[in-house]
Amino acid sequence: MINPAILLTPGPTPVPEAIRKLMAEPIFHHRTPQYRKIFGDVSERLKKVFLTENPVYTFAGSGTLAMEAALVNFHSAGDKVLVVENGKFAERFTLIAKAFGLNPVSLKVPYGEAPAPRQIGEALAKDKDIRAVCVQLCETSTAVLSDVKAIGEIVSKTDALLIVDAISGLGADRLETDKWHVDLVISGSQKALMLPPGLAFLSVSPKAKARMATAKLPRYYYDLRHYEKSIADNDTPWTPALTLVLGLQKSLEMIEAEGVDNIFRRCAENAQYTRDTLQKMGLKLFSKAPSSTVTAACVPEGIDGEKLCKIMRDEKGVVVAGGQGEQMKGKIIRICHMGAIGRKEIETGLGVLEETLKEMKSSSGSSCCCSCK
Amino acid sequence: MINPAILLTPGPTPVPEAIRKLMAEPIFHHRTPQYRKIFGDVSERLKKVFLTENPVYTFAGSGTLAMEAALVNFHSAGDKVLVVENGKFAERFTLIAKAFGLNPVSLKVPYGEAPAPRQIGEALAKDKDIRAVCVQLCETSTAVLSDVKAIGEIVSKTDALLIVDAISGLGADRLETDKWHVDLVISGSQKALMLPPGLAFLSVSPKAKARMATAKLPRYYYDLRHYEKSIADNDTPWTPALTLVLGLQKSLEMIEAEGVDNIFRRCAENAQYTRDTLQKMGLKLFSKAPSSTVTAACVPEGIDGEKLCKIMRDEKGVVVAGGQGEQMKGKIIRICHMGAIGRKEIETGLGVLEETLKEMKSSSGSSCCCSCK
Numbered sequence: 001m002i003n004p005a006i007l008l009t010p011g012p013t014p015v016p017e018a019i020r021k022l023m024a025e026p027i028f029h030h031r032t033p034q035y036r037k038i039f040g041d042v043s044e045r046l047k048k049v050f051l052t053e054n055p056v057y058t059f060a061g062s063g064t065l066a067m068e069a070a071l072v073n074f075h076s077a078g079d080k081v082l083v084v085e086n087g088k089f090a091e092r093f094t095l096i097a098k099a100f101g102l103n104p105v106s107l108k109v110p111y112g113e114a115p116a117p118r119q120i121g122e123a124l125a126k127d128k129d130i131r132a133v134c135v136q137l138c139e140t141s142t143a144v145l146s147d148v149k150a151i152g153e154i155v156s157k158t159d160a161l162l163i164v165d166a167i168s169g170l171g172a173d174r175l176e177t178d179k180w181h182v183d184l185v186i187s188g189s190q191k192a193l194m195l196p197p198g199l200a201f202l203s204v205s206p207k208a209k210a211r212m213a214t215a216k217l218p219r220y221y222y223d224l225r226h227y228e229k230s231i232a233d234n235d236t237p238w239t240p241a242l243t244l245v246l247g248l249q250k251s252l253e254m255i256e257a258e259g260v261d262n263i264f265r266r267c268a269e270n271a272q273y274t275r276d277t278l279q280k281m282g283l284k285l286f287s288k289a290p291s292s293t294v295t296a297a298c299v300p301e302g303i304d305g306e307k308l309c310k311i312m313r314d315e316k317g318v319v320v321a322g323g324q325g326e327q328m329k330g331k332i333i334r335i336c337h338m339g340a341i342g343r344k345e346i347e348t349g350l351g352v353l354e355e356t357l358k359e360m361k362s363s364s365g366s367s368c369c370c371s372c373k
Numbered sequence: 374m375i376n377p378a379i380l381l382t383p384g385p386t387p388v389p390e391a392i393r394k395l396m397a398e399p400i401f402h403h404r405t406p407q408y409r410k411i412f413g414d415v416s417e418r419l420k421k422v423f424l425t426e427n428p429v430y431t432f433a434g435s436g437t438l439a440m441e442a443a444l445v446n447f448h449s450a451g452d453k454v455l456v457v458e459n460g461k462f463a464e465r466f467t468l469i470a471k472a473f474g475l476n477p478v479s480l481k482v483p484y485g486e487a488p489a490p491r492q493i494g495e496a497l498a499k500d501k502d503i504r505a506v507c508v509q510l511c512e513t514s515t516a517v518l519s520d521v522k523a524i525g526e527i528v529s530k531t532d533a534l535l536i537v538d539a540i541s542g543l544g545a546d547r548l549e550t551d552k553w554h555v556d557l558v559i560s561g562s563q564k565a566l567m568l569p570p571g572l573a574f575l576s577v578s579p580k581a582k583a584r585m586a587t588a589k590l591p592r593y594y595y596d597l598r599h600y601e602k603s604i605a606d607n608d609t610p611w612t613p614a615l616t617l618v619l620g621l622q623k624s625l626e627m628i629e630a631e632g633v634d635n636i637f638r639r640c641a642e643n644a645q646y647t648r649d650t651l652q653k654m655g656l657k658l659f660s661k662a663p664s665s666t667v668t669a670a671c672v673p674e675g676i677d678g679e680k681l682c683k684i685m686r687d688e689k690g691v692v693v694a695g696g697q698g699e700q701m702k703g704k705i706i707r708i709c710h711m712g713a714i715g716r717k718e719i720e721t722g723l724g725v726l727e728e729t730l731k732e733m734k735s736s737s738g739s740s741c742c743c744s745c746k
Contacts, residue, residue: 009402012615023616024397027569029382029692060571061434062611065594099593190612196400198433198571198614218591220472221438238435239563241571241614242385243396319402 005317008349010140010168010294012190012197013339019194019250023243030242031235038249040234045252046201049170049193049260050185052177056203057227058248060241063167063188066200068096069222070163070184074132074208076216077101081132082123082160084115084146087139088325089165100217105130111142111327112296114289117150124158131211132161137169141324143287143296143334145173149180156181161208167191167200171255172267172293172338183208189244192263192293192338194251199244267292270337270346277350278335281357286332294321296332303360305330311356318352378690381722383513383541383667385563385570386712392567392623396616403615404608411622413607418625419574422543422566422633423558425550429576430600431621433614436540436561439573441469442595443536443557447505447581449589450474454505455496455533457488457519460512461698462538473590478503484515484700485669487662490523497531504584505534510542514697516660516669516707518546522553529554534581540564543574544628545640545666545711556581562617565636565666565711567624572617640665643710643719650723651708654730659705667694669705676733678703684729691725 007014028034039058046056059065071081071093079102083093086109097104107123109115115135124130133155135146148164155162161183166175170185171192177185182205189199204212204224212224220226226237255263271292275285278297286296299305306329309322321334333353337346380387401407412431419429432438444454444466452475456466459482470477480496482488488508497503506528508519521537528535534556539548543558544565550558555578562572577585577597585597593599599610628636644665648658651670659669672678679702682695694707706726710719 005399005401007400007402011612012400012402015400020397020399024393026378026393027380027385027388028378029380029385029694030570031694032686032692059434061432061438061594062613064611065434068594096593099596100591188612190615196614196616197403197612198617218473220469221434221441223472238437239384239561239570240435241569242563243569244571313405319405321402321404 005313005319006345006349007319008335008341008345009319009321010191010334010336011188013192013194013336013341015194015196016254016340018254019247022250023247027242030240035242036234039236039240039245042245042248042252043231043234045256049252049255050177050203051175051179051260052185052203054177054203054205055231056201057224057231058236058240058245059200059202059222060198060238061200062197063186063200064092065222066186066188066202067092067165069202069224070186071096071102072100072217072219073222073224074161074184074211074215075102076214078103079131080105080127080129081134082107082120082130083134084109084120084136086113086115086142086144087111087136088141089167090134090136090139093134093165112144112286112288114144114146115151117147117154120151121154124154124160130160132163134163134165137164137166137175138173138291138293140168140294141328143291143294144289145291146289148175148182152180152182161211168338169291169293171260171263173291174264177203189248193248194254194339195244195247198241199248264292267338270341270343271295273343274335274337274346274350281354293338294334294336296334299331299333300357302364303357305333308356308360309333311360312352316352316356318349320349320353378686378692379718379722380692381708381714381718382692382694383564383707383709384561386565386567386709386714388567388569388620389627389713392620395623396620400615403613408615409607412609412613412618415618415621415625416604416607418629422625422628423550423576424548424552424633425558425576427550427576427578428604429574430597430604431609431613431618432573432575432595433571433611434573435570436559436573437465438595439559439561439575440465440538442575442597443559444469444475445473445590445592446595446597447534447557447584447588448475449587451476452504453478453500453502454507455480455493455503456507457482457493457509459486459488459515459517460484460509461514462540463507463509463512466507466538485517485659485661487517487519488524490520490527493524494527497527497533503533505536507536507538510537510539510548511546511664511666513541513667514701516664516667518662518664521548521555525553525555534584541711542664542666544633544636546664547637550576562621566621567627567712568617568620571614572621637665640711643714643716644668646716647708647710647719647723654727666711667707667709669707672704672706673730675737676730678706681729681733682706684733685725689725689729691722693722693726
């Protein structure tokens with residue numbers, strides 16, 4: 001066995017044994033009725049998790065590929081896009097936009113806070129040239145949930161497209177793609193879909209589709225015009241990441257068996273439990289807009305957050321995530337409660353966290369974690 | 374079990390049980406020393422299959438992504454690239470080049486034939502603006518092998534880069550990347566590397582790297598500048614297709630245990646056996662420059678090639694490939710002999726082919742396949 005650890009990171013999340021076993025069966029060819037039947041099935045079933053009637057396209061690639069596809073397929077050089085920047089992944093939209101000669105306008109939100117929908121409305125009112133608004137459902141680096149419903153209400157009254165990065169949030173934090181007027185929803189396989197990484201997804205609204213016809217940025221691999229043609233035959237233009245698609249069919253079966261609403265409820269309850277327990281341990285929560293996907297807590301003063309994660313992982317077999325990037329490194333820990341992560345794993349993980357913090361404090365001579373109260 | 378069939382298609386090829394089992398182990402996190410050690414190891418070991426000292430970059434994506442990366446990372450709009458078009462996959466270079474505003478110059482070679490290196494030299498001499506030459510190692514759609522050694526000799530004397538698509542050929546047909554002066558080698562996981570699809574590879578020569586600095590085409594996901602930084606830490610900029618990388622480590626171990634030279638020899642022998650047997654059966658070979666990766670044979674007159682493949686697959690459990698695209702559909706069958714495909718599977722597959730052809734001929738009343746002699 002490679003690793004019998006408890007995995008509480010915001011992706012990859014644990015892959016249930018039934019899915020792993022299915023993906024380990026002998027491989028078969030993808031240009032066959034057998035594959036097309038499966039791919040047609042998952043393409044339909046994905047809609048139930050995306051809560052949409054729109055087509056959902058599946059790419060072989062990481063989530064970042066679908067973020068790029070969501071910008072490039074719908075824009076031309078010079079187009080203004082509003083990026084709500086409240087963490088490392090939100091900021092990636094700006095980097096992609098710049099790389100393609102778009103004109104990103106940053107709406108900076110302090111780390112740990114959610115964007116105020118009103119601010120987005122004001123930015124759109126001030127600048128009519130803004131062609132799209134990019135928002136995180138759950139900003140993974142800070143564990144912050146955006147109010148996509150309110151944002152959708154505002155953006156839908158303009159010509160701008162609403163692009164939501166739900167790579168980690170989809171299937172954990174509620175996202176009503178159609179009812180909330182979201183044009184493009186991005187996701188990935190290794191989060192609440194309980195699969196290994198390697199698949200990325202994008203749902204496309206009719207409003208976005210109309211825009212696609214005027215987009216001039218160069219593209220080929222993720223050019224949705226190729227995918228549109230293929231999906232009509234339950235196929236992909238290029239070789240699909242076949243085994244992951246097989247796993248996806250199984251994971252979608254499991255999701256349907258539990259029920260998406262029940263899953264949202266379970267993740268919300270586990271998130272609440274995580275937050276309550278962390279606070280009882282004397283830790284301060286980092287996010288002011290908590291998510292059902294992942295929870296971030298401040299590392300007590302005098303404790304090295306990176307070392308904490310390392311001890312938990314290497315000595316105690318519990319893998320949590322630390323902070324990402326210059327601003328957050330060593331300062332927070334992040335505990336995930338989506339996908340196949342259950343209450344039992346969270347309980348064990350939080351117990352190990354408490355124990356490790358005590359050990360680190362006693363060995364460092366620090367008496368308490370006053371900064372967290 | 375999903376499919377106990379004998380798989381003789383040019384990708385995906387069968388995935389050995391040891392690799393499948395390893396990939397089915399519980400997943401772990403990729404931003405860890407555990408993963409970096411594995412990724413560092415595979416990045417080094419890949420060089421032994423690519424026969425290069427150059428860095429080999431690993432992408433989460435299909436082979437087409439790496440074809441695009443090989444053009445986009447090294448060119449600017451308007452750049453002329455010579456595309457040797459001798460099949461469906463070669464032609465994809467032209468489509469990608471056009472999508473990015475490059476200026477592709479087509480060197481058309483009849484299907485079934487290999488490009489004459491001399492023609493490439495003439496094209497380069499005639500047009501000094503050509504910045505790159507795109508060639509297939511094995512053109513999968515026609516089973517044709519290019520003389521990359523001779524082509525490399527010619528291109529290396531110019532400023533042009535030599536781009537070789539070895540998606541199917543790598544590790545089956547000999548390709549001496551460094552000795553033959555190949556600048557960019559493209560490959561994919563689901564061929565001779567014996568893995569499921571989902572990883573794509575690109576090796577980059579110093580000559581290509583120098584060109585990268587002047588390339589202006591927009592890119593982000595496969596921008597090698599991100600990958601260059603990460604690979605120094607044995608990491609990738611975005612989430613890797615983790616389980617496939619784990620499988621890759623196992624497949625590279627298996628390849629080293631057999632020895633790359635022994636594998637080239639085995640594939641060549643199995644290819645020779647396949648060609649001999651097909652000819653004994655009265656079938657005409659399609660390729661005038663046979664490859665050790667895949668063999669293509671003409672379907673006898675009066676036989677529907679698509680029906681032949683369908684009967685073999687659905688009634689007899691042997692999966693071979695038919696012809697691709699308008700020009701080839703129903704006219705050839707393709708039998709693969711790379712990766713984990715052994716003599717036994719080929720023997721069985723060819724036996725089933727002979728049997729099926731006989732049945733189809735007797736039921737159609739056709740007496741012989743005279744067009745093939």
